[in-house]
Amino acid sequence: MAHNLNFNNRTGKYSFFSVKEKAWHNLGQIVEEYPTSEEAIRFAGLDYEVEQSPLFTKSVGFIENGDDIIMNDSALEVPNYFANIRTDNNTVLGVVGKDYQIVQNREAFSFFDAIVGGGNGILYETAGALGNGERIFITAKLPDYIRVGNGDDITEKYIFLTTSHDGSGSITAAFTPVRIVCQNTLNASLKNMSNVVRIRHTAGAKQRLEDAHKVMGLANKLSNELEATFNHWSKITVGDDEMKKLIRLALCPNKETLTNLQKGSFDDISTVFKNTVDDAFAYAMISESQQMETTKGTLFGAYNAVTGYFQNVRNYKDNEAKLQSIVLGETAQLKSQKAFELCETFSRLGSDSLIFN
Template identity: 60%
Template sequence: MAHNINFDENTRRHSFFSVKEKAWHGLGQLIEQYPTSKEAILHAGLDYQVEKTKLVTHPNLETNDESENQLIPVPGFYATMRTDTKAVLGVVGKDYQIVQNRDAFTFFDSIVSGDGILYETAGALGQGEKIFITAKLPEYIRVGKDDLIEKYLFLTTSHDGSGSITAAFTPVRIVCANTLNAAMRNMTNVIKIRHNSNATERLKMAHQVMGISSRFSEQIGQVFNSWSKKPISDPQLKKLIEFAMAPNKEVLGNVKDGKLNALSTQFTNIVDDVYEYALSNPTQQLPTTMGTVFGAFNAVTGYFQNIRKFADDEAKVKSILYGGTGQLRTQKAFDLCTDFVRHGSDLFSMN
């Protein structure tokens, strides 16, 4: 079985999918439309969990006495096992960190927030101990001088302790063990991540190390430049901050209706802190920020980056970058600034 594609005894399907082109030896699922990451995981049969279990040995194998009280743990070593099939995938050390299959897709999703990645193939080899994903990047993504945009971006990782998580570009469309090996021999812009405690977090940022960036960054520069020329009064600034920092619909409704007495002290203190930052921080005194829409947006981002207290640096990163409060409020501020430029003061009666 040269392809070595996993056959799932539970689903009676091979763990592989391919878009448009016929799957290897007719195995796996052939689909017509590019899937989302969640769909790709299901099509490829990668929706299984892997866990570390204690590794034990038995001193009396020759006597066939296999009672549990005779089992002796092997210190410092663990077995990795699929929770669905109970297949043992490998033996690893105590510091080995499992990166679940769904987490492997965070590498691709983090490039453009999951929108636009063209997943071509994905699958599992052996009993599921090794997985691979190949994809094409959308046209609005830039890679260095754009010479890699037509190549496949692929990621492979294992659950048996045999190697690092590897992401790279290759001209080879991976459909089996043989083409995975060929892709590994012809890869460029390579990054390798060890299976340790911060592997998943490093995976989210790996595309930046590989030189992958969105052309949207150029467009954002143009947007911010136009915002720096759009004036906003102090009362409008205060209202925009209140709208942006409202944690739920109830608070937002009270802000809209002017029910200041219904607002919590905690919320009003946060608004005051952002407003004070907008008016007094040295970075807010520049011509591009003082009294401008860009200054309003910069006040919200600056609050989370420089004023807000976090338990530690990890908590701060999660809040600002990985879907936490900082990222949500910043996105709301961005949307409000965009609408304000279009509608002016009418914005606050429209929201």
């Protein structure tokens, strides 16, 4: 099942909701109005609890019983490990260590409510559960926008959160601007500020989840700085050769490829990388969203060529792989961050900054 959405046998529905827009293979619940956090939990099928239960295995061995020897298969408790169990259907979601602390689904939503004081402008847009319900995700739209140029190029501001109940990963919350014209996620962080908060499921995780909104409060400051940065970039002209060079640097996959670029040995560069660069460059040149005054032949357009490639051009095996790449800090986010850093340097030093080092 490519979408990997949880199907709840109790309700007969997939554990996912979206406001107005169909997504995830047209599965789940589509609602017309933005819900409250309590409604979102219910619409997404996340209204279940997770509890820890002691873990047991069979004791292996034999005991004497008079003249007979019988197998001893009594239960033996596994020390320092527990099973996380979904209480509405008794599904085991994962095995965790003694220090793991459960963060319930409702607590994940309370994180969002805390950011803006409980419903003052935050809009829950999607939420759902994957697999057996061991991983959940939530996206919420923040008030206001990032505006570039004369105001026609608008970026919405989102916060994305995902957490797992199987011990496989941390609680992750990320500030994620999305450019409306092409639904293009603009992953970026400035200077020493990060757009991602990761919290481990250990003792104190609940407290850190409650405190995380203080860090995510930087989102407003970050969005203001991004608006100023993007507007500045939209006024800097970038030629076709500079555009392609910047794309090559941003998408460069390894040191070997970088060495070949430095030497000008393009024949030794992999066909996969060449095709990736060509696809991103083609997106920059012909995509309708790249023909706006803010993006056509500009540094802002060069940045969007990289982020837009991952969002709108690259093929993924399924939606979960796309989610992992774009939002959860894997390939797309790393390359987008590299593009951001290259554009920031270009804005200060010009084309001389595009060196293969």
